[in-house]
Amino acid sequence: MINAIIVDDEPLALDVLETYIGQLSEINLVARCENALEANEILKTHDVDLMFLDIQMPQLTGTDFLKTLTHPPLVIFTTAYANYAVEGFELNAIDYLLKPISLERFMKATNKAIAQVALQNKDQAPEAGSAQEEDADFIFVKSDKRLVKIKFSEIVYVEGLKDYVIIRCPNTRLITLQTMKSLESKLPSDIFKRIHRSYIVNINQIKAVMGNMIEVIEKGQAKHLPIGKNYREDLLEIINRNRL
Secondary structure, eight states, rough: OEEEEOOOOOOOHHHHHHHHHHHHEEEEEEEEEESSHHHHHHHHOOOOOOEEEEEOOOOHHHHHHHHOOOOOOOOEEEEEEEGGGGHHHHOOOOOEESSSSOOOHHHHHHHHHHHHHHHHHHSSSOOOOOOOOOOOOOEEEEETTTEEEEGGGGOOOOEEEETTTEEEEOOOOEEEESSSHHHHHOOOOTTTTEEETTTEGGGGGEEEETTTTTEEEEETEEEEEEETTHHHHHHHHHHTTTTT
């Protein structure tokens, strides 16, 4: 399933694309955005594979918005102006749709995106024989152009940093391109707990709790992590359940 967003300041254009997307089982519409700023917030909090991006928009054009993204999703430009085509392809857009967009032309563009995502997933998958099983005690993480195997027990905590997450271990760290929400879904919930918007901690690695902070050990030194008010109750419930 491909997660997609639509970015367009015209309600009719949003409606047309939403209708087309609704006819394809391979694509899940995550959000409709009326401008680049709304889209930017969605990209921070959701895993988005494909963005249908209008070019002529107030505040920030689609092309300028795309230039601000360090790791953009696949992009299909949608516009009423053919003169932007060259610039669109220079920005590595996978297709360029001229309004009004027909269903046939839309499907041709989305089929390119579906094929591209399938190819990316194939490249990122672990080799045969090393795939993670349901009861596995490890995860494969793509870092520095490698798939690195890391045991859950070795993870002290995870830190969110813009478009990346940093997996902190006692003596090392791994930086990987994905959202906190995505990584959290892959970690066993009986071991890992979200304690803050920017932190997920291995419960077994917590050494102490002090007010709104927890203490873990990283590289032989005590490290204090904040507990967000929206996560405090759930964390304290776990702690009190194991309290003497």
